[in-house]
Amino acid sequence: xxxxxxxxxxxxxxxxxxxxxxxxxxxxxxxxxxxxxxxxxxxxxxxxxxxxxxxxxxxxxxxxxxxxxxxxxxxxxxxxxxxxxxxxxxxxxxxxxxxxxxxxxxxxxxxxxxxxxxxxxxxxxxxxxxxxxxxxxxxxxxxxxxxxxxxxxxxxxxxxxxxxxxxxxxxxxxxxxxxxxxxxxxxxxxxxxxxxxxxxxxxxxxxxxxxxxxxxxxxxxxxxxxxxxxxxxxxxxxxxxxxxxxxxxxxxxxxxxxxxxxxxxxxxxxxxxxxxxxxxxxxxxxxxxxxxxxxxxx
Amino acid sequence: xxxxxxxxxxxxxxxxxxxxxxxxxxxxxxxxxxxxxxxxxxxxxxxxxxxxxxxxxxxxxxxxxxxxxxxxxxxxxxxxxxxxxxxxxxxxxxxxxxxxxxxxxxxxxxxxxxxxxxxxxxxxxxxxxxxxxxxxxxxxxxxxxxxxxxxxxxxxxxxxxxxxxxxxxxxxxxxxxxxxxxxxxxxxxxxxxxxxxxxxxxxxxxxxxxxxxxxxxxxxxxxxxxxxxxxxxxxxxxxxxxxxxxxxxxxxxxxxxxxxxxxxxxxxxxxxxxxxxxxxxxxxxxxxxxxxxxxxxxxxxxxxxxxxxxxxxxxxxxxxxxxxxxxxxxxxxxxxxxxxxxxxxxxxxxxxxxxxxxxxxxxxxxxxxxxxxxxxxxxxxxxxxxxxxxxxxxx
Numbered sequence: 001x002x003x004x005x006x007x008x009x010x011x012x013x014x015x016x017x018x019x020x021x022x023x024x025x026x027x028x029x030x031x032x033x034x035x036x037x038x039x040x041x042x043x044x045x046x047x048x049x050x051x052x053x054x055x056x057x058x059x060x061x062x063x064x065x066x067x068x069x070x071x072x073x074x075x076x077x078x079x080x081x082x083x084x085x086x087x088x089x090x091x092x093x094x095x096x097x098x099x100x101x102x103x104x105x106x107x108x109x110x111x112x113x114x115x116x117x118x119x120x121x122x123x124x125x126x127x128x129x130x131x132x133x134x135x136x137x138x139x140x141x142x143x144x145x146x147x148x149x150x151x152x153x154x155x156x157x158x159x160x161x162x163x164x165x166x167x168x169x170x171x172x173x174x175x176x177x178x179x180x181x182x183x184x185x186x187x188x189x190x191x192x193x194x195x196x197x198x199x200x201x202x203x204x205x206x207x208x209x210x211x212x213x214x215x216x217x218x219x220x221x222x223x224x225x226x227x228x229x230x231x232x233x234x235x236x237x238x239x240x241x242x243x244x245x246x247x248x249x250x251x252x253x254x255x256x257x258x259x260x261x262x263x264x265x266x267x268x269x270x271x272x273x274x275x276x277x278x279x280x281x282x283x284x285x286x287x288x289x290x291x292x293x294x295x296x297x298x
Numbered sequence: 299x300x301x302x303x304x305x306x307x308x309x310x311x312x313x314x315x316x317x318x319x320x321x322x323x324x325x326x327x328x329x330x331x332x333x334x335x336x337x338x339x340x341x342x343x344x345x346x347x348x349x350x351x352x353x354x355x356x357x358x359x360x361x362x363x364x365x366x367x368x369x370x371x372x373x374x375x376x377x378x379x380x381x382x383x384x385x386x387x388x389x390x391x392x393x394x395x396x397x398x399x400x401x402x403x404x405x406x407x408x409x410x411x412x413x414x415x416x417x418x419x420x421x422x423x424x425x426x427x428x429x430x431x432x433x434x435x436x437x438x439x440x441x442x443x444x445x446x447x448x449x450x451x452x453x454x455x456x457x458x459x460x461x462x463x464x465x466x467x468x469x470x471x472x473x474x475x476x477x478x479x480x481x482x483x484x485x486x487x488x489x490x491x492x493x494x495x496x497x498x499x500x501x502x503x504x505x506x507x508x509x510x511x512x513x514x515x516x517x518x519x520x521x522x523x524x525x526x527x528x529x530x531x532x533x534x535x536x537x538x539x540x541x542x543x544x545x546x547x548x549x550x551x552x553x554x555x556x557x558x559x560x561x562x563x564x565x566x567x568x569x570x571x572x573x574x575x576x577x578x579x580x581x582x583x584x585x586x587x588x589x590x591x592x593x594x595x596x597x598x599x600x601x602x603x604x605x606x607x608x609x610x611x612x613x614x615x616x617x618x619x620x621x622x623x624x625x626x627x628x629x630x631x632x633x634x635x636x637x638x639x640x641x642x643x644x645x646x647x648x649x650x651x652x653x654x655x656x657x658x659x660x661x662x663x664x665x666x667x668x669x670x671x672x673x674x675x676x677x678x679x680x681x682x683x684x685x686x687x688x689x690x691x692x693x
Contacts, residue, residue, distance in 0.1 A: 077529070103496075191423045254570025254590065
């Protein structure tokens with residue numbers, strides 16, 4: 001097994017006709033992912049790439065195709081509405097790729113999602129990949145914008161706030177012959193749907209995942225919380241990397257969540273929490289896989 | 299985005315948040331006129347986006363960015379000594395900031411100084427109010443040494459700040475009778491301002507009780523959610539680009555995410571996390587990063603070109619590290635962009651390029667055959683070590 005999605009999971013794409021959404025929907029199709037529907041209001045009845053039916057609403061798309069997961073590419077002003085449309089349609093999982101959603105909108109979304117069965121990943125995230133068994137991991141479930149071919153089917157779970165750092169970790173694993181169960185990008189915004197801790201718990205319960213790479217960055221305390229939990233409950237070896245040791249306080253480093261303020265959320269504090277929890281901390285982003293392999297295989 | 303103190307007061311006026319009367323002045327004569335209209339004792343405050351103004355020093359030797367005056371003529375004189383001068387505070391760095399305007403306000407007879415702030419609590423994904431009886435000082439040290447003097451109160455975003463909560467805060471701050479009513483109004487209006495203006499933070503420090511028994515927001519610091527500026531035209535109009543790093547302003551015009559730092563090794567990276575990690579690894583390898591620069595997921599030729607120009611505009615830069623993981627982007631397109639930019643600009647400092655990902659072999663070939671004196675890094679660590687060594691060699 002994997003976590004959250006399998007190669008059989010049926011995906012719908014909200015914002016499938018925009019240039020960004022269309023490009024990545026096509027790449028997912030090419031990767032062998034079951035993209036079964038698109039949603040663009042006003043374009044219902046058309047086909048995407050000659051095969052994928054487009055609907056006006058998520059509700060219609062779910063009823064017609066049985067999709068259980070949605071990926072959102074709609075622009076920031078409309079993204080909160082799109083997320084809640086997916087929640088209202090009873091989806092298992094909504095993955096919001098959109099970057100630049102106002103924080104107040106996300107506060108409202110989180111409030112509105114309380115008690116719903118839907119899990120949200122993101123926003124401002126690269127999405128997730130459960131690699132397939134074909135060549136270059138073809139036939140997997142690719143949701144979002146990650147390059148599919150860098151993956152390999154295997155037993156390492158990867159969770160990260162950052163896209164390109166995730167790709168680095170995945171590529172380091174793959175080139176050393178180690179595959180991944182699922183790779184999850186939780187996103188760089190201060191208010192998001194799924195935390196490092198949520199994903200760690202899932203990896204811990206997943207029989208296919210044997211070891212974990214956790215990538216964090218400055219800002220907030222989510223990495224510390226995940227480390228504290230792992231110290232008590234995680235049965236699997238974890239390697240971590242924290243970006244932003246050289247970032248000056250008070251400056252937002254690209255991601256809206258990556259900011260050190262009032263002495264909180266520093267890289268040093270996070271690294272100390274990780275070490276205290278028995279997590280192997282990679283000194284540089286070049287050694288994430290190596291650090292895990294030493295910790296795991298000895 | 300930050301705003302000036304006088305702009306914060308304009309927002310207060312719009313939301314009926316009580317503050318001291320006053321106005322902004324761009325010339326010494328304006329300052330005199332505002333002071334004459336106010337009457338009585340006057341305070342003149344230099345307007346720059348940095349704290350520590352009161353204890354700052356102007357480059358012309360004049361001390362203090364905040365002064366009390368007894369007459370309009372004195373206010374004019376003080377304003378004349380501030381305007382057009384460069385004020386250096388512990389937050390501006392040694393270069394300081396030029397003062398283009400001053401705030402002229404009624405001097406306030408302060409009997410108590412309190413602290414009140416609203417910000418977003420990431421842990422609960424909801425706004426939180428922080429209040430303290432210890433105002434006018436650094437709240438971080440209050441939190442560290444006397445945490446019992448700080449109240450943290452979560453707000454349910456669906457309900458907003460409830461009247462009973464404003465009374466709880468007022469009670470904790472020792473505001474009773476008429477002051478409790480004033481506090482309720484001030485806190486409620488400030489919460490409305492926080493939400494409606496898409497603030498990430500509003501900090502009133504100090505919130506003061508005057509000799510006349512009034513509760514006033516005396517100084518304010520605002521933070522705004524950059525993601526929401528598209529729907530906040532009034533806030534966006536308050537942006538003062540002269541207060542921002544010109545390199546950052548130029549970068550934003552090309553959708554580049556740039557932050558200038560003090561080091562001498564520039565970096566150009568795709569992705570915010572990888573960009574931060576690249577700064578870290580430069581330091582790990584014994585160097586010092588000159589900037590944070592995320593060219594985003596796309597990294598077009600135009601963006602790479604603009605990024606090089608911005609990087610090279612920093613006179614401290616003695617070497618460049620390009621670190622690209624081309625997951626979906628074709629590495630060869632990126633390599634071509636780098637070569638063209640380096641050639642056109644006539645690069646004279648060491649450049650180390652590390653490319654990985656899609657079509658990387660063709661990209662490396664383009665770099666190798668360019669005839670440019672650029673160096674290839676095998677992985678991020680190798681690339682960082684190479685650029686650090688090159689910069690040390692050249693020094």
